[in-house]
Amino acid sequence: MKGRGSQTGFVVAVVVxxxxxxxxxKVAAGSDGDGDKTGPSQAAPTRSTATEGDxxxxxxxxxxxxxxxxxxTDRAKTPVRSKAGPRLEPTIADxxxxxxxxxxxxxxxxxxxxxxxxWGYNGQVPGPEIWVNEGDKVRVEFTNKLPAPTxxxxxxxxxxxxxxxxxxxxxxxxxxxxxxxxEFEAKPSGTFWYHxxxxxxxxxxxGLSGAFMIKGKSExxxxxxxxxxxxxxxRLPDGRNGWEGxxxxxxxxxxxxxxxxxxxxxxxxxxxxxxxxxxxRVRVINAGYQAHPMHLHGKRMLVVAxxxxxxxxxxxADTVLVGSGERYDFEFLxxxxxxxxxxxxxxxxIGNDTVEPGGLMNFxxxxxxxxxxxxxxxxxxxKTGHQ
Numbered sequence: 587m588k589g590r591g592s593q594t595g596f597v598v599a600v601v602v603x604x605x606x607x608x609x610x611x612k613v614a615a616g617s618d619g620d621g622d623k624t625g626p627s628q629a630a631p632t633r634s635t636a637t638e639g640d641x642x643x644x645x646x647x648x649x650x651x652x653x654x655x656x657x658x659t660d661r662a663k664t665p666v667r668s669k670a671g672p673r674l675e676p677t678i679a680d681x682x683x684x685x686x687x688x689x690x691x692x693x694x695x696x697x698x699x700x701x702x703x704x705w706g707y708n709g710q711v712p713g714p715e716i717w718v719n720e721g722d723k724v725r726v727e728f729t730n731k732l733p734a735p736t737x738x739x740x741x742x743x744x745x746x747x748x749x750x751x752x753x754x755x756x757x758x759x760x761x762x763x764x765x766x767x768x769e770f771e772a773k774p775s776g777t778f779w780y781h782x783x784x785x786x787x788x789x790x791x792x793g794l795s796g797a798f799m800i801k802g803k804s805e806x807x808x809x810x811x812x813x814x815x816x817x818x819x820x821r822l823p824d825g826r827n828g829w830e831g832x833x834x835x836x837x838x839x840x841x842x843x844x845x846x847x848x849x850x851x852x853x854x855x856x857x858x859x860x861x862x863x864x865x866x867r868v869r870v871i872n873a874g875y876q877a878h879p880m881h882l883h884g885k886r887m888l889v890v891a892x893x894x895x896x897x898x899x900x901x902x903a904d905t906v907l908v909g910s911g912e913r914y915d916f917e918f919l920x921x922x923x924x925x926x927x928x929x930x931x932x933x934x935x936i937g938n939d940t941v942e943p944g945g946l947m948n949f950x951x952x953x954x955x956x957x958x959x960x961x962x963x964x965x966x967x968x969k970t971g972h973q
Contacts (some may be wrong), residue, residue, distance in 0.1 A: 602940075654734065658868060661693060666853075672850065673715045675685075682725050684725045685716060685726045687726055690732065691733070696854065700851075702844065703825065704827060705792040705793050705794050715813060716780070717798045718801070721773065722772040722800075724769065724770055725768070728765060730764055734784075737759055738781070739752065742872075750771060776870040777799055778799070779815070780796050791829050793849075809860075810859075810860055814847050814948075815871045817846050818935070819843070828841060857951045858948065859952075866918055867916070869913065872910055875910050881929060882904060883926045884924060886918075925950075
């Protein structure tokens with residue numbers, strides 16, 4: 587009897603140990619700092635269209651939850667836009683240049699037949715270019731038609747602190763359906779840009795940026811003045827933006843699969859058309875998160891400004907590395923007729939979803955010029971690649 591009782595006690599002890607181990611394992615899994623913390627009272631954001639094994643959606647489930655996750659865009663109710671408008675023209679009120687900006691969802695066409703859901707200003711990506719003169723009084727009447735709060739930051743411009751567009755420090759976020767007026771003097775001169783600074787990683791990757799130029803009182807005269815605003819996109823196979831319906835998309839460089847100049851991927855990018863003898867300035871703005879070494883074929887560029895500030899010693903280069911948020915101005919004399927490629931030299935960035943050619947490339951093209959290759963193709967009734 588004594589031996590039988592000992593066996594029973596041993597079995598009970600084993601059962602208790604097993605149950606305790608299971609309980610400890612469950613606690614450990616629930617408290618793992620890198621694990622899924624979803625619980626009844628804390629639902630992690632997920633894509634409503636996500637399927638099992640969707641690594642990008644899994645990243646969103648584990649991502650930051652500081653900001654509310656906007657719902658996915660109802661594409662049936664969201665207009666398709668494919669063309670940027672001209673420079674934004676102001677109205678004049680008591681000597682003040684008044685601009686109207688509206689943030690709103692769009693389906694933006696990267697190349698014909700390929701759209702991505704985006705958030706744009708005035709129905710376009712990037713937002714319209716704003717050009718003013720140094721010393722102008724500027725007023726921007728902004729309306730938020732997004733499904734999330736937002737603000738506008740005036741990157742590099744010497745605005746009053748209250749106009750700086752930093753939520754929680756200089757203003758409250760502008761809620762959906764609400765408006766805010768920004769007012770400042772345009773200074774200093776140079777190449778600048780504007781962008782959201784609320785839930786910034788998401789909102790910039792959704793397209794909320796635009797170029798802002800302040801022309802100096804005594805700056806050189808140019809025959810051509812081009813803006814090249816660079817960006818990158820996470821476009822999912824169904825055309826949705828990788829930031830839709832997730833808490834955080836991450837900034838793994840491999841996630842970005844579309845790259846744009848002024849909202850377009852090659853071959854839809856707009857070429858820089860020049861005439862022989864033109865003095866040309868090109869303003870490069872990096873609105874994305876990755877650095878882009880921009881290379882011009884055929885000649886060296888004279889780099890004359892960095893982040894809007896004229897360089898005391900301009901320098902020559904055929905490749906300029908433009909980091910996130912940076913701006914470089916360069917100039918050249920159009921004295922070598924041809925069709926000269928301008929592109930990012932991280933060659934993954936000149937593909938559309940890895941298919942080359944595409945992405946961050948266009949051409950400096952001399953009006954009326956055709957090289958021998960172009961003439962031969964035309965004689966066969968064919969088109970060249972940049973047409």
